[in-house]
Structures are given as structure tokens and as C-alpha cells.
Amino acid sequence: MLTPAFPDWSAALPAGTRRLVLRAPTFDDVPRIALYAGDAKVARMVVAVPHPYSQAHASAFVGDMIATNQSGSGLGMAVARVRESAALVGLVSFTLQEAGSATIGWWFGPPYWGRGFATEAVEAAIRLAFLNPAVDRLTAGAFAENPASLRVQEKLGFVRTGLSERTSLARSGMVAHVDTVLHRDAFMARRAGFVP
Numbered sequence: 454m455l456t457p458a459f460p461d462w463s464a465a466l467p468a469g470t471r472r473l474v475l476r477a478p479t480f481d482d483v484p485r486i487a488l489y490a491g492d493a494k495v496a497r498m499v500v501a502v503p504h505p506y507s508q509a510h511a512s513a514f515v516g517d518m519i520a521t522n523q524s525g526s527g528l529g530m531a532v533a534r535v536r537e538s539a540a541l542v543g544l545v546s547f548t549l550q551e552a553g554s555a556t557i558g559w560w561f562g563p564p565y566w567g568r569g570f571a572t573e574a575v576e577a578a579i580r581l582a583f584l585n586p587a588v589d590r591l592t593a594g595a596f597a598e599n600p601a602s603l604r605v606q607e608k609l610g611f612v613r614t615g616l617s618e619r620t621s622l623a624r625s626g627m628v629a630h631v632d633t634v635l636h637r638d639a640f641m642a643r644r645a646g647f648v649p
């Protein structure tokens with residue numbers, strides 16, 4: 454585990470994008486988290502979401518995110534639209550791993566798919582992750598049958614590093630997984646327009 458070098462990631466919240474706000478999660482988010490993470494279309498594509506998914510699961514998850522945010526070992530963010538910031542539409546989180554590396558993951562509620570929200574929010578979350586100078590790469594990936602998430606990652610500059618298998622709690626089994634990584638330099642160069 455890295456010692457968090459960036460003094461307080463959570464102090465960077467709320468963070469805005471053109472249409473979205475990334476803010477600290479609260480227990481008021483539990484009903485919407487339970488609703489969307491409880492949708493099989495979401496649960497089947499995320500490693501650590503069981504199905505069925507209860508309000509108790511969502512409440513425990515929010516508690517874990519708040520603890521992570523306080524510890525400085527990562528950042529869990531509720532994503533909402535700027536014009537309705539209390540109404541969570543998705544989640545993005547990253548967690549420090551071994552030296553130089555953090556994992557990042559996300560999901561969005563099905564009513565909000567196909568509007569570019571994931572791309573917009575995850576790009577903002579990546580910027581926040583790289584505020585910590587100790588982080589020089591983010592690992593992500595997706596189940597092989599999840600082209601939408603792989604497309605989001607491709608748009609943001611993640612590159613494929615291999616294939617693996619990950620346990621899907623919702624499916625109670627191993628599922629083929631495409632592993633990806635985004636290096637700080639590649640992300641910064643892309644943002645600066647140096648990479649097509």
C-alpha cells in the first residue's frame with residue numbers, strides 16, 4: 454500500500470464537469486445505489502456487486518466509501534447532474550494499490566447510459582487520481598463482453614495489457630476479463646492534444 458502523498462483527495466470534492474458533479478457520497482444516496490446496482494444489467498458487469506443487491510448492501514458500501522475517503526487510501530465519488538446534484542446517477546472510485554498504481558472502477562444507472570456521462574465523469578476522476586504525484590498509472594479493464602466500458606476506456610486512453618479471469622459476485626463464477634492500464638504521461642499528453 455502506498456502512503457498517500459497527496460494530503461487529502463476528498464478535499465478536492467465536489468469537482469465539476471460540464472454537465473456533472475462528482476461529490477462525496479452520503480447515506481442519502483443509498484436508495485439510488487440500491488436501485489441501480491440492484492439492476493442485473495449493472496451487477497453482471499461489475500466484479501464486486503452481488504445480485505440481488507439490497508439497501509443494506511448499499512448502506513455498507515457507502516460506509517466503506519466514506520471510510521476510504523477519510524483514510525486517504527482512495528476516493529469514492531457519487532456522480533450527479535449539476536442541475537440535480539442530490540440525485541446520484543452513477544459512482545466512480547479509485548483505490549491505491551502497489552507502488553505507483555491505483556485501480557479505478559465505475560457504474561452508471563441504466564436510465565443515464567448513452568449520454569457520454571461515464572466518459573465525462575471518469576475523465577474527471579482520473580484527473581483527481583493523478584493529483585497524487587505518487588500515482589503514475591491507473592488500472593481498469595472490463596469483462597470481455599462489456600464493449601461499452603471498454604469503449605469508454607479507449608476514449609480516455611487506456612490500453613489493453615492482457616486477458617484474465619475475474620470473479621463476478623453477481624454470477625457466482627469466473628468471467629473473462631480484459632485488463633487495461635492508463636499511464637499518467639499518456640493521459641496528460643492526450644489532454645494536451647499531443648495524441649490523436
Ligand SMILES: CC(C)(COP(=O)(O)OP(=O)(O)OC[C@H]1O[C@@H](n2cnc3c(N)ncnc32)[C@H](O)[C@@H]1OP(=O)(O)O)[C@@H](O)C(=O)NCCC(=O)NCCS
Pocket residue numbers: 494495496498499559560561562565566567568569570571572573594595596599600601602604605
Ligand atoms: C459501461 C457504462 C459505464 C457506460 O456508460 P455511458 O454513460 O453509457 O458511457 P458513455 O456514453 O460515456 O460512452 C459509451 C460508449 O460505448 C459505446 N457503446 C455502447 N454500447 C456499445 C456496444 N454494445 N458495443 C460497442 N460500443 C458500445 C457508445 O457508443 C459510446 O461510445 P462513443 O462515444 O464512441 O459513441 C454503463 O453502461 C454501465 O454502467 N454499465 C454497467 C456497469 C459497468 O459496465 N461498469 C463498468 C465496469 S468495467
